[in-house]
Amino acid sequence: MEAIKGRRWRELERPPTTRALCEVAEKLSATPTRMLPEDWQPLRDLGFDDKACLEVAHIVGIFNYLTRLADGFGLQLDAGTQRAAQTGEALRRPSA
Numbered sequence: 228m229e230a231i232k233g234r235r236w237r238e239l240e241r242p243p244t245t246r247a248l249c250e251v252a253e254k255l256s257a258t259p260t261r262m263l264p265e266d267w268q269p270l271r272d273l274g275f276d277d278k279a280c281l282e283v284a285h286i287v288g289i290f291n292y293l294t295r296l297a298d299g300f301g302l303q304l305d306a307g308t309q310r311a312a313q314t315g316e317a318l319r320r321p322s323a
Contacts, residue, residue, distance in 0.1 A: 243269075247270050251266060251287070252283075255287045256291055
């Protein structure tokens with residue numbers, strides 16, 4: 228997480244699919260108007276077709292949209308989510 232937050236994710240050993248997804252997500256998030264067909268090629272080389280690439284773009288776009296809304300409205304994490312983020316402990320559904 229810290230490597231992603233610090234934009235040092237490239238320093239980590241990651242499987243090719245994870246690396247390709249991160250590269251596309253980073254560029255699509257930061258400079259979407261500079262995306263070129265060759266930016267998608269690493270995913271295509273891994274077997275992603277047009278539909279899968281579109282799904283990746285939708286997921287990246289939705290996360291960008293939601294975080295911008297949350298930031299724009301000044302939303303804060305609830306205490307349980309904040310604790311999970313700090314400790315790495317998984318969130319659990321409340322018992323019924």
